[in-house]
Amino acid sequence: MAKTGSSTRKENFANTKIHVTSYDVARHAGVSQSAVSRCFKPGASVSKKMRERVMNAVKELGYTPNAIARGLITRRSNMVAVIVSNLNFYPEVVSELSARFTDRGVHVLLFTLDHESDVSRTLEQVWQYQVDGVIAAAHLSAEEIATFNERNVPLIFYNRAYEDVQVSSVSCDQIEGERALINRLAQSGEHQSYAIVTGPSDSVVSMQRTRGALERLKEFGVTDVIQVTGDYGYKSGCRAVQQIVEQRGSVPDAIICANDMMAFGAMDELRYHLEYDVPGDVSVVGFDGVRAASWSSFDLATVVQPVESMAEAAVSMLMDRVDDHNLPPEKRLFSGVLRDGSSIRR
Amino acid sequence: MAKTGSSTRKENFANTKIHVTSYDVARHAGVSQSAVSRCFKPGASVSKKMRERVMNAVKELGYTPNAIARGLITRRSNMVAVIVSNLNFYPEVVSELSARFTDRGVHVLLFTLDHESDVSRTLEQVWQYQVDGVIAAAHLSAEEIATFNERNVPLIFYNRAYEDVQVSSVSCDQIEGERALINRLAQSGEHQSYAIVTGPSDSVVSMQRTRGALERLKEFGVTDVIQVTGDYGYKSGCRAVQQIVEQRGSVPDAIICANDMMAFGAMDELRYHLEYDVPGDVSVVGFDGVRAASWSSFDLATVVQPVESMAEAAVSMLMDRVDDHNLPPEKRLFSGVLRDGSSIRR
């Protein structure tokens, strides 16, 4: 009540109508609403004189097109949803995606998931907002993926490759990358015993990295590899090291962490609490190539995911499919780049 | 052409109409469209029987309300814009904001700025999308702020306090926090000479932190303080240390960095390149209290910003103003929490 009253008041008194519509512009310029609309549509048939008159009125009234109304009729919201399971890990990805979408005049509706259980609630919201497409850096069930087809909404997974599902994705080759790391460790000739710190057991990415490492180690004849589970966080890297030491009674020659954060935790635990020398006593490697990997404190050997390329690929794949819904699913696999570092003994 | 054709084809062949509207539901349930609409409005007058019939039809057809259409008539998009200058710094903030908005059924349109010059273009987009409100962790000019009033869009600044402008904000008390850090340094009795690594000169936050430090140092009788400028990044912390040493020919007793990232850079540069001991030869302090501050490698003395409280405050302040546009601007100032750490000599 009070609200309506006050906004009406403002409309009347302040001579600043709060919502200037294309009709207002049309009236002010003495043309039709269609004409105003056309002036905002690139490539529309509008005479120079008309455009000028309209644009003057637009400026005088301070008109801004209403994207909501436009979206209703064009069935194009120019919004995409970005679903990330946890923004704290790898903000660069969201940042890159956001920047690239912005370049294409597309806006990002951000959905962060605290618990993976929020997925279905999140998808409800996604449907309601009529987004043109979705980028998911989170795990969706096969049924959930299927609804995207039913609803005809393009979907691109970021770093989640589904083997048996026909769905587009952009990923970094986790297995290849992990193998490269093992090669690097083996090549130094200093590592006989290995331990692996995996990510959470429901993480496909972690599974792949672990598998890649184990496979390659096996090829080198290393079979008894200690595995402990982490949660991708720094602290879990610390804990993992404690567990490893507890289990073996000593440190292995190399600790392979499923991501950089855990590698940092592992290095710090080794150096500052267990007083081992990295890499003197034990080598540590990670995965991802986050910024801190190149900090002197760590100088971590890792695999750098080509975030820019991957983001660009995800964005362009998505927008291609928004423009043509009939394009078939496609999986793009990028190689990571081995970053050598002094966390490996040589 | 091809697109329309194909989607029509799908509509006809696949028996799955792509867009199920409230009319479809109404027809299927044998009721009016108004009735369907009412079933989705909490607290509306609908009989039990009606609700049941409608909800059955909803399920059978797989109907989802169209938030775009709803927003058009209700003038409430249930979307807010979050504008951040650089997502890479402090992803926690965006993460917290996102989670809290989600809890309130509000969706986040994310705008990241690469260059501050993008602000005006970004605001254009913000207007078009009829967001209910905006949270800005970026610098806006006075005129830009004024347009929010003209357009009657609530705006809350995050960690940007404008002294002479009537605008709402949530911030951490930079000056108080910095003074606490200086107190802590002074209290150890080991620090005579100081250097400051500031943030970029156009950062209000950096100015405040620097001012707070200088003021307190002056009160302690310290006046000749070396200042070098950084950009909030790790590398600029390294460079800053080089410059400081170059200028004085030796390290000061304490280096005060305007944020944690630069403090990390400074510590690493000191320890690994100049081979000084931190804190033995020189103490380092930061500001922000990012996760890595508590990593053993750094154990950085810093001021922890109460991100959760601040995010909650920003969100609730914004939503209050969305509900009642007449609420006056309000500035909320949170104290940071001093985090002691072994980066300070004692």
Next chain:
DNA sequence: CGATAAATTGCATTCGAAGTCAAAAATGTT
């Protein structure tokens, strides 16, 4: 200059849900 083609403009309708209001149904009262 007149005829024809091409470019421009306006009218009327559309998108999908929500709100207004009056009619209809259910409930309560005597």
Next chain:
DNA sequence: AACATTTTTGACTTCGAATGCAATTTATCG
């Protein structure tokens, strides 16, 4: 059972811009 109340319901209009189509203007050419 007759009436007054309250609750439900549906017809119709609205939000703001885009678009198909017809009407109009302008350009082109013989």
